[in-house]
Amino acid sequence: xxxxxxxxxxxxxxxxxxxxxxxxxxxxxxxxxxxxxxxxxxxxxxxxxxxxxxxxxxxxxxxxxxxxxxxxxxxxxxxxxxxxxxxxxxxxxxxxxxxxxxxxxxxxxxxxxxxxxxxxxxxxxxxxxxxxxxxxxxxxxxxxxxxxxxxxxxxxxxxxxxxxxxxxxxxxxxxxxxxxxxxxxxxxxxxxxxxxxxxxxxxxxxxxxxxxxxxxxxxxxxxxxxxxxxxxxxxxxxxxxxxxxxxxxxxxxxxxxxxxxxxxxxxxxxxxxxxxxxxxxxxxxxxxxxxxxxxxxxxxxxxxxxxxxxxxxxxxxxxxxxxxxxxxxxxxxxxxxxxxxxxxxxxxxxxxxxxxxxxxxxxxxxxxxxxxxxxxxxxxxxxxxxxxxxxxxxxxxxxxxxxxxxxxxxxxxxxxxxxxxxxxxxxxxxxxxxxxxxxxxxxxxxxxxxxxxxxxxxxxxxxxx
Ligand code: 5AD
Ligand code: SF4
Numbered sequence: 001x002x003x004x005x006x007x008x009x010x011x012x013x014x015x016x017x018x019x020x021x022x023x024x025x026x027x028x029x030x031x032x033x034x035x036x037x038x039x040x041x042x043x044x045x046x047x048x049x050x051x052x053x054x055x056x057x058x059x060x061x062x063x064x065x066x067x068x069x070x071x072x073x074x075x076x077x078x079x080x081x082x083x084x085x086x087x088x089x090x091x092x093x094x095x096x097x098x099x100x101x102x103x104x105x106x107x108x109x110x111x112x113x114x115x116x117x118x119x120x121x122x123x124x125x126x127x128x129x130x131x132x133x134x135x136x137x138x139x140x141x142x143x144x145x146x147x148x149x150x151x152x153x154x155x156x157x158x159x160x161x162x163x164x165x166x167x168x169x170x171x172x173x174x175x176x177x178x179x180x181x182x183x184x185x186x187x188x189x190x191x192x193x194x195x196x197x198x199x200x201x202x203x204x205x206x207x208x209x210x211x212x213x214x215x216x217x218x219x220x221x222x223x224x225x226x227x228x229x230x231x232x233x234x235x236x237x238x239x240x241x242x243x244x245x246x247x248x249x250x251x252x253x254x255x256x257x258x259x260x261x262x263x264x265x266x267x268x269x270x271x272x273x274x275x276x277x278x279x280x281x282x283x284x285x286x287x288x289x290x291x292x293x294x295x296x297x298x299x300x301x302x303x304x305x306x307x308x309x310x311x312x313x314x315x316x317x318x319x320x321x322x323x324x325x326x327x328x329x330x331x332x333x334x335x336x337x338x339x340x341x342x343x344x345x346x347x348x349x350x351x352x353x354x355x356x357x358x359x360x361x362x363x364x365x366x367x368x369x370x371x372x373x374x375x376x377x378x379x380x381x382x383x384x385x386x387x388x389x390x391x392x393x394x395x396x397x398x399x400x401x402x403x404x405x406x407x408x409x410x411x412x413x414x415x416x417x418x419x420x421x422x423x424x425x426x427x428x429x430x431x432x433x434x435x436x437x438x439x440x441x442x443x444x445x446x447x448x449x450x451x452x453x454x455x456x457x458x459x460x461x462x463x464x465x
Contacts, residue, residue, distance in 0.1 A: 023146070024056035031057045032066035036084060037074025039225055039260065040196075041107055043176045044135060045072045048106070050166035051138050064094070068102040068142075070128075073109035075191055077362040081109060088123055095125040102145055104128035106135070111195035112366075116154040129154065132196060136162045161200050173411055173443040174221040174256075175214050179207050179244065180235075183227035185263060187290070188301045188368040189333060189361060192227055199228070201237045204247050211251050218443075221256035221411055224248070229259045230266035242274035249278035255445070256411065256428060260286045261328075264312055265304045272315050283320055284354075284430040287313065288328035292347030293340035296333050299372065306347060313351050322406070324354040324399075324429040331388055332361040332381030334372035341384050348391055354399050354431060356392045360385050393455065400453035403431065407449040407463055415439040424457075433458040 031052045035045040048070060049059070060066035071088060074080045088105065095101050103126050110116045111131035120129060127145045130138070131154040144151045161181065169175055180201040183193045211222050224244075226232060232241035239247070241259075248257055257280045262271075264287055275281045287309075291297050294305045317323050329344060348356065360381040363370045410433055412425035423437030425446075433448055434457055447463035 021054070021056045027056075029057050029067040030060035030065060031068040031070065032060045032063050033070045033072055034063070034087070035072045036080050037072075037076060037108065039176055039223065040178070040227070041072050041074055043178055043225060044107065044132060046167050046169050046176070047135060047165045048072065048138060049168035051136075053168050054166045055139050055142065063091070067100065068104065070104040070106060073105060073107035075107075075109040075112065075115070075195060075364070077359060078364075079362065081115075084109060085119070085122075088119070088126065092123075092125055102127050102142075104130070104145075106130045106132070106138075108132060108192070108195045110154050112191075113154050116152055120150070120152055127151070136165050161202055163202070163206050169219075171443075172413075173219055174223065174413070175219045176225050177207060177210055177214070177222050178202065178226070179224045179229060179241075179259075180226040180232050184231070185228060185303075186301060186368075188299060188372070189330065189364065191364040191367060194366050196227065199231060199235050201233050201235050203237060204239050204244055207244065208247050208251060211248055211254060215251055215253040220254060220445075221258065222248070222254065224257065224259040226259075226261075228261065228263040228266060230262050230268070230271060240270065242268075242270040245271075245274040245278050245281055249280045254280055257281045258284065258430075262287050264289065264309050265302065267312050267316075269315070272312075272319070275316070276319050282428040282430070283323040284326070284428070285316055286326045286328075287316075289347060289351075290328060290330050291333060291336070291340065292344035293336070294343075296336055296340050296343075299335060299369075300330075300333060301368070306343065310347070310350065322408075322427075322429050324431060325351060326355045326357070326430065327351075327353050328357045328359070329388060330359050330361050331384040332376040334361070334369055334376065335374040336361075336376055336384075341387075345388065345391055348388065348395060352395055352399060353392065354429075355396060356388075358385055358388050358392065397453070397455060400431075400456075400458055403450045403453065403458050405450060407447060409445050410435075410448045410460075412437065412441045412444055412446060415442060431458060433460040435460040435462060437462070 033045045033048060035041050063069050071084055073084045091103055105126055110129050116129050127150055129152040130141055134153050141151050180199055182197040182199045184199045186193050230241050232244055233239050262285055289309055290300055290302060292306055297305055313325055408427045410425040410427055412423050414424055416422045421436055422434050423441050424432055424434045426432050435448055448460040449463050450458045450460045452459040
């Protein structure tokens with residue numbers, strides 16, 4: 001039933017895009033996508049790119065040159081939302097100069113019908129609005145726009161997993177692979193379950209096939225993506241996340257497997273064992289803790305307490321001495337007292353994260369937390385964020401010091417043009433190291449020894465060079 005539906009949809013998409021394709025090819029139109037938010041959105045933008053290329057568009061170097069500008073939006077925090085509105089508003093003049101320009105807005109923000117309506121009203125020059133659930137219908141929606149219509153399609157209920165969408169990834173050794181969509185957790189501060197819908201897992205076959213194709217195309221590292229990868233398969237698949245790691249590990253030619261994000265309540269012993277048992281799975285877990293206070297964790301509906309989190313962290317760290325954890329933390333959640341915040345600071349000290357992504361709590365309409373009493377004022381949030389960041393900065397320096405003399409294999413990701421012939425890349429455990437090299441080393445692996453450390457990064461040299 002499910003697969004019939006998927007095939008039907010893909011067929012449908014192809015048929016419609018065929019009719020636009022010849023028209024667009026002859027017109028030689030270009031596109032530019034501006035992506036906000038998390039890796040999921042980056043991955044969605046790759047699918048959008050794939051569909052646009054398939055329809056005959058080519059990439060433009062800047063917004064100014066593009067015939068189609070698409071904003072792929074995020075609504076997790078207020079800040080990103082405001083920026084998107086500002087940046088769309090700034091396009092008014094460009095549209096006046098070039099009325100043929102198509103402006104589209106998609107992504108999580110547009111899954112909220114009220115926000116999409118507000119945007120369409122406020123910016124009459126926006127031609128196209130669509131949510132994440134209808135991403136695959138882009139060619140068809142574009143056809144309506146090219147026929148002179150303003151199009152808005154948001155929050156459609158059909159959330160079956162769609163396979164076969166073309167995809168365009170930037171050349172790299174590392175690729176994102178979705179393993180599931182949506183989230184069932186309803187953490188009380190979070191908008192994601194409302195905009196991305198319930199959890200839907202891709203089949204293990206589709207995932208493994210995609211990884212295999214990526215390896216054939218020259219990729220050697222994959223990051224398996226989901227809002228909560230540990231609940232992979234709970235909806236309708238026959239295997240668990242731990243088993244999926246085993247399947248992906250068997251793909252010949254693949255060197256590294258990463259995954260994110262993990263929910264501490266679901267990172268069970270079988271996952272810890274799978275990390276240990278599958279040699280390609282990297283010794284790093286991004287394990288968002290959000291708060292170190294049991295009282296706040298309860299109000300956040302996180303379904304674990306501090307002690308349980310610490311136990312899981314310990315189990316992971318016990319796997320090997322260079323195992324690293326990174327995390328997400330929110331400060332200023334409604335009702336967070338100085339004592340609660342002190343619990344967060346002490347947890348950060350106790351765990352010793354390699355890095356922490358820290359956020360001020362942002363009120364999201366529709367969530368439970370928005371109406372909780374004792375909302376924290378902006379100045380307090382700001383001040384707590386500052387203290388937390390200062391502590392994590394100290395912890396990062398301490399963590400870096402452990403690595404003096406450490407050697408390991410680095411996947412070279414980039415060349416720092418400003419840095420006098422310096423390349424950078426990551427060890428399997430996600431620690432970044434900078435060392436002398438040339439741009440043509442990007443995408444390759446090298447054995448690197450750490451010779452020094454800076455505030456945020458490690459300095460190294462090629463082991464045999
Ligand atoms: N306010 C602040 N941070 C948030 N996050 C999610 N929702 C909110 C919010 N309303 C953070 C969490 C999550 C990360 C992706 O974004 O820390 O792990
Ligand atoms: Fe949001 Fe919680 Fe789901 Fe993460 S697990 S996406 S924080 S609701």
